[in-house]
Amino acid sequence: MAMLDVKNTKLYISYGIVGCGNMSQAFFGRLFKDNKNKQRRVIMTYTPSNTRAHELADSIGGTSVKNLKYLNHTEVICLCFKPQQLKRFLTDAREIDFSGKTIVSILAGVDLKTLKEYFPNSPIIRLMPSMPVENGQGISLISHTDDVSKKVLDELELLSSKHSMVIKLEEKLFDKLTLVTSSGPAFVYYLFASFAKSLEEAGIRKDNSKEIIHKLFLGALSMIKNDKRDVEDLIADVCSFKGVTAAGIEELGRQNVSESILGAIDKGVERSRELQSEVRSDLPNLQ
Template sequence: MSVKLGIIGGGVMAEAILSRLITAKVYSTYEISVSEPLSQRRDFLQQKYRIRVAFDNKAAAASEVLLLAIKPQALEAVVSELGALQEKPSLVISILAGVPLSRLESAFPDKPVIRAMPNTPATVGAGITAIAPGKKVENHHLSLARSIFEAVGQVVEVSESLMDAVTGLSGSGPAYVAIAIEALADGGVAAGLPRAVAFQLALQTVLGTATLIQESQLHPAELKDRVTSPGGTTIAGVAQLERAGFRSALIEAVQAATRRSQELGRS
C-alpha cells in the first residue's frame, strides 16, 4: 500500500494529529490520505498540508493504518460503506468517544483495533492520549499507535474499562482548566487588575505551576504547603476554596463526565 495512514474525518482533532505527524516526520504528506464530506474542509486540508483528500471513505480505508475520527453516530454509515472494500487496513484506531472495542471489533472483524482518547491540547503537541488495545492487538500494533499519538503529546495505556474515566478526566479536563483560568482572571479584575493583565497573570500562573510540578516531580500538596505561610495570604485563599467546595466540585465534575461517557457508550 502506498498510503500508510488513512483518516476518516477531517475535523479539528484529525487535523491536529496529521499536522504533528507531518511536522515530526512520522509520515510524509504523500503517505497520508483523508476522507472528509465537506468540500470546503477538503480544499483547506489539501492546500495547507498537500495530502490526499477525498470525499470517498474507501480511499482512506485502503491504507496500512485506518484512523477513525468521525462522530460516533456516523460509525454505522461508514462501516456500511466500507463493507465491500477489498483492500482493508492492517490496524484500525478509533478516537470515537464512548464507542466500545466490542462494537469496533464487530465492525472490523479479524482486524486489530485500538481505542484511543486524545484531548484538545494535542493541537499544540501538548496533549495526552490514553490507548486501550483490542483482542487481536500485538506489541507492534501498540508501538505503531504510540508513534502516532506521541506526535501530539504523551501516551498512556489503560484497560478499556477505564476509558470512560479517562474521558471524564483528560478528555473533558481542558474545559475545567479553562474555567479555572477564566475564574482566576475574573478574580483579579474584581480585585482591581486590568482585564489583560489579570488574564496574563492567571494563564502564566497555571502554566508555570503545571510545569513546576512536572519538572520537579513535587506532589501538588507539597507545592501547596510550600506556598502557604502561617497566617498569610495564600492560606486565606485556600481556606475560602475549601469553604466553596472547589476540590469537591472538580472531583464531581470528573465523575459526572465519566457517567455521561458511560451513557453514550450504551446508546
C-alpha cells in the same frame, strides 16, 4: 509501559482519515506534519463535505478523496467523527473491505467490543488524544484488541510520542482517564477563566489579565515539576498561619471545591457510558 523497538519498526504505513474536524486536524495535522515535505506515505482524508478533508490533506501532504471506496488502498483507517455519526459511516462505507485493515477510533465512549462487532475482521485501536497535541504537549491514551500488529502499534506510539505523552492502558480505565487527560484541559481553562474574571472585575484589561494568569499557572506548574515536595506541602508553604492565602484555601474547603471537581469527572464518566448505550442502540442490527 512496554519499551518500543524503534530499530525494527518499519515506517510508512498508509492511512485513511475519516472526519477532519477539530481533533483530527490537531492530532493528525501534528502527527504527519513532516509528511508534507517528504511525501513519504500515502494518506487519504475524507469528510462528507470535502472542505476540511481538503484542508487537512493539504497540510500533511495527503490526498482528499470524495468517495470512501478509495480507502481500500490504505492499511489503517482512522475514525475521527462524532460517535453519533458512526451509524451513517457504516452505511456510507459499504464499499470498503475492512478485512485486515486496522481501525483507529478516537470516538469518545465507544468501546473496543462495540467496534469489533462492526469491524469483526479488523484489529482495533482505541485512541484518545488531548487538544494540546497541537502544541506538542498532549496526552494520548491507547487501548487495543489482541490482534493489532506490533508494526502498526509501534508506529502509532512512536509518532504520537513526538507530540504527546503516550499511555497504553487496560480499557476498563479508559473512560476515567479520558475525563482527566482529554476533558482535563477544559477543566483547567475553567479555573483559568475564574482567576482571569477576578482581575477583570478589578478593572484589569482582558489581554493583561490573560497574560498575568498565564504566568501564574506556569509559575505554579514549574514548582510542581521542580520541587521535590508533594502538592499538599506546596499549598501549606504558601499559606502562612492566619494569613490571606490560608483564608482563601479554607473557603475552597468550605465550598467543597475538590469534591466538585471529583464530581465533575464522575459526571463525565457517566456521560461516556450513556453515550456508549445511545450509540449502540442507534447502530444497525447485525443479524
